[in-house]
Amino acid sequence: MPDREIESWVNGSPGQQLSVRDRGLAYGDGVFETVRVTHSGPVLLDFHLQRLRQGLRQLALDHDWEPLEAEIHAYPGWSEPGVVKLVVTRGEGGRGYASDGVRGPNRIFTHHPAPAYPPHWAVKGIRVFPCQTRLAPNPLLAGVKHLNRLEQVLARREWGAESFQEGLMRDTDGHLVEGVFSNLFMVQGQTVVTPALDSCGVAGVMRRWLLEEFSRHGWQVVSGTLGQSSLQLADEWFFCNSVYGIWPVREWQQRQWPVGAVTRQAQQWVTDRWQL
Amino acid sequence: MPDREIESWVNGSPGQQLSVRDRGLAYGDGVFETVRVTHSGPVLLDFHLQRLRQGLRQLALDHDWEPLEAEIHAYPGWSEPGVVKLVVTRGEGGRGYASDGVRGPNRIFTHHPAPAYPPHWAVKGIRVFPCQTRLAPNPLLAGVKHLNRLEQVLARREWGAESFQEGLMRDTDGHLVEGVFSNLFMVQGQTVVTPALDSCGVAGVMRRWLLEEFSRHGWQVVSGTLGQSSLQLADEWFFCNSVYGIWPVREWQQRQWPVGAVTRQAQQWVTDRWQL
Numbered sequence: 001m002p003d004r005e006i007e008s009w010v011n012g013s014p015g016q017q018l019s020v021r022d023r024g025l026a027y028g029d030g031v032f033e034t035v036r037v038t039h040s041g042p043v044l045l046d047f048h049l050q051r052l053r054q055g056l057r058q059l060a061l062d063h064d065w066e067p068l069e070a071e072i073h074a075y076p077g078w079s080e081p082g083v084v085k086l087v088v089t090r091g092e093g094g095r096g097y098a099s100d101g102v103r104g105p106n107r108i109f110t111h112h113p114a115p116a117y118p119p120h121w122a123v124k125g126i127r128v129f130p131c132q133t134r135l136a137p138n139p140l141l142a143g144v145k146h147l148n149r150l151e152q153v154l155a156r157r158e159w160g161a162e163s164f165q166e167g168l169m170r171d172t173d174g175h176l177v178e179g180v181f182s183n184l185f186m187v188q189g190q191t192v193v194t195p196a197l198d199s200c201g202v203a204g205v206m207r208r209w210l211l212e213e214f215s216r217h218g219w220q221v222v223s224g225t226l227g228q229s230s231l232q233l234a235d236e237w238f239f240c241n242s243v244y245g246i247w248p249v250r251e252w253q254q255r256q257w258p259v260g261a262v263t264r265q266a267q268q269w270v271t272d273r274w275q276l
Numbered sequence: 277m278p279d280r281e282i283e284s285w286v287n288g289s290p291g292q293q294l295s296v297r298d299r300g301l302a303y304g305d306g307v308f309e310t311v312r313v314t315h316s317g318p319v320l321l322d323f324h325l326q327r328l329r330q331g332l333r334q335l336a337l338d339h340d341w342e343p344l345e346a347e348i349h350a351y352p353g354w355s356e357p358g359v360v361k362l363v364v365t366r367g368e369g370g371r372g373y374a375s376d377g378v379r380g381p382n383r384i385f386t387h388h389p390a391p392a393y394p395p396h397w398a399v400k401g402i403r404v405f406p407c408q409t410r411l412a413p414n415p416l417l418a419g420v421k422h423l424n425r426l427e428q429v430l431a432r433r434e435w436g437a438e439s440f441q442e443g444l445m446r447d448t449d450g451h452l453v454e455g456v457f458s459n460l461f462m463v464q465g466q467t468v469v470t471p472a473l474d475s476c477g478v479a480g481v482m483r484r485w486l487l488e489e490f491s492r493h494g495w496q497v498v499s500g501t502l503g504q505s506s507l508q509l510a511d512e513w514f515f516c517n518s519v520y521g522i523w524p525v526r527e528w529q530q531r532q533w534p535v536g537a538v539t540r541q542a543q544q545w546v547t548d549r550w551q552l
Contacts, residue, residue, distance in 0.1 A: 008296055017293035018301065020284055020384045025294065025363070027425035028304030034371065059426070060433055085371060087301070090429075095310065095361060095388045097425065097432035097456060108296045112371045136412030136476075137448050140430055148424035149303035149373065150335070153366075154416055156373035157336055172413050180373060200412075 006077045006111035022106055024089030027097065028147035030105070031055035032087045036114065036243045036276070042078050043274050044242050047205035052086065055144040056105075061090050063105055077111035083243060085110045089147070117165075117244055122267065125250025125259050126165035126239070131155040131180065134172045135200040143203035155180045165247065166239050171200050176226045182239035182247070183207035186230065187262045191220045193230070206242040206270075213269050236260025245276040282353045282387035298382055300365030303373065304423035306381070307331035308363045312390065312519045312552070318354050319550050320518050323481035328362065331420040332381075337366050339381055353387035359519060361386045365423070393441075393520055398543065401526025401535050402441035402515070407431040407456065410448045411476040419479035431456045441523065442515050447476050452502045458515035458523070459483035462506065463538045467496045469506070482518040482546075489545050512536025521552035 007014045023029035033052050036043040049069060056062050068088070077084040091104015133155035141148070155167055166179040176195045178184050183204040186193045192214045197203050214221050231237065236257055240246045246267045248259040270276050283290045299305035309328050312319040325345060332338050344364070353360040367380015409431035417424070431443055442455040452471045454460050459480040462469045468490045473479050490497045507513065512533055516522045522543045524535040546552050 010296060016296060018296050020286060020292060020294050020363075020386060022301065023429075025298065025301045025365075025384075026308075026423070027429050028423055029426060029429050032302075059430070083371060087296075089301075095359060095386075096391070097428045098437065099429065099433060100437070108301075110296060110371075115372070133416060134414065136414045138410065138412045138427065140409060141426060146426055147302070147304055148426045150305060150417060150422055150424045151414065152373045153299075153303050153305050153375065154335070157375065161374070161376070 004080060006080050006082075008108065008110040009075055010108055011106060012071050012074075018106065018108060019092050021092045021094075022089055023091060023093055023099070023102060023104070024087065024106065024147055028149070029059070029099075030061070030087060030089030030147045031059065031145055032085060032147060033145060034243060035084045035086070036274075037078055037081050037084055038274055038276065039081055040274065042084065043276065044205045044209060047208055048086075048242070051145060051203065051205060052088065055146060056088060058140065058144050059090070059146065061088070061105060068105075068107065071107060072109070075109045077109060080111060082114050083112045085112060087147070115243065121165055121247050122245065123259075125248040125257070127163065127251040128179075128239075128249055129159040129164035129167040130253060131158050131167040131169045133158065133169065135169050135177050136172055137199035139199055142199050142201060143197050145202050152180050168252070170228065174228065176228060176230065177201040178204075179239045182241040184237065184239055185210065185266075186234040186237040187260060188230075188233050188235060191222055192262070193222045193224070193226065195226050196223045204241055206240045206245070210240060210266060210269075213266070236263050238263045238266070245270045245274075280356060282356050282358075284384065284386040285351055286384055287382060288347050288350075294382065294384060295368045297368045297370075298365055299367060299369055299375070299378060299380070300363065300382065300423055304425070305335070305375075306337070306363060306365030306423045307335065307421055308361060308423060309421060310519060311360045311362070313354060313357050313360055314550055314552065315357055316550065318360065319552065320481045320485060323484055324362075324518070327421060327479065327481060328364065331422060332364060334416070334420050335366070335422065337364070337381060344381075344383065347383060348385070351385045353385060356387060358390050359388045361388060363423070391519065397441050397523050398521065399535075401524035401533070403439065403527040404455075404515075404525055405435040405440035405443040406529060407434050407443040407445045409434065409445065411445050411453050412448055413475035415475055418476050419473050421478050428456050444528070446504065450504065452504060452506065453477040454480075455515045458517040460513065460515055461486065461542075462510035462513040463536060464506075464509050464511060467498055468538070469498045469500070469502065471502050472499045480517055482516045482521070486516060486542060486545075489542070512539050514539045514542070516542075521546045521550075
């Protein structure tokens, strides 16, 4: 729990409520970021802001960036450990999909306690659920952390909290994409492999940071189209996001994996950088 | 414009605002209906309510139906011509996709003026834009009028209001699906044809009513997988929804169609029933 309550902001002022005519509610017409805040401050905030700006561009929602960025930096939530969620919607408009005359964007910033994941998930690894809900391909929206997230909601409902810690999602062609709330990496021999996200999936900021970090340390890094069978070739694999860091996979479909040396190394990079 | 303003309702009481922690905003986790209201009352309300209930079931959001239905019937918007929009979200919850502990559902009812479409669109027909934005397949969500509508928002932004009145959308395999805010029918010889909506698209209530009406009048009615070339085989074709009724297609990709006798007949059925 946070030491003190941080109030939410709506359009730059404290507030808990949004107009019922907001297009984020009507159509999921907007984007969001969830930023981990530690005692040292926000984690990967520059990458979060770059993705936010890119998402706004992809939705043709690119209003003036500088005032938005300034408002984000002014939010009091960055000084308190937990998670800051930033939501930017197209704004308030009439009925109908056309966005002429919409007043916006609307900006909603909220502060939440950090999730209380048991530490042994990161140490001993997690058990992964095979989700039946598929991710549908849409190149125009691929990678963007937009507000249309029913696939994740349905996938997350497939398993109870007790037995599995993350679920693996495939696209409608059966290719590996990501976890429900994380990205996926495999280690195969001397190569680090992660699914390409050019037709669906969320391009996570921790994924981006790890891709750069692996490259910097001399690893061959491949982002590509991967079938489910490629998991059988993995010496080790793990999920990652910017809130919890890295969770090694311990069990998937009756097969066990040890927590591998490469995964431990990547966890060390994250710990050295942020004490996550 | 309506003769008098009808206030919006949030959870059974007059209100304009919703919690920023509502999951409709966070994830598009909910469904909606837009119901035309004429001087004679709501159009196809029974079909709208059946689809709403079915959508809630498909999202595993099936709380008690009877109180929700009673609240819908009690909304003052039904007595004033225009459009009533009903939104039902999973409710208010914490951060994260898991829906345990969510307090809900939240119900938002709003009243809007009827759109002022020029009457000649229904009389002389419309010009249809070929949307590049594709509809992605997801059988779990197909047919449901849920709040994840970014594909429609992006498609609607492809053309300006002046030149085209509706846009034709295909799925990622190139099959015909629907308009951006309407369903699609073709007449081919003695057969009435409409795209199947088992992998994507919204199962419109006017589409359902017309399918039943055509059958009742002895037409052979086919709902199937249709390529774009099937439009070339159409003697006549039209779009429909429960707000505007039926718009014949006059022009598509440099080809012209006359407003056909079957389309006129269907328009007559709608007019006889509702004076739309």
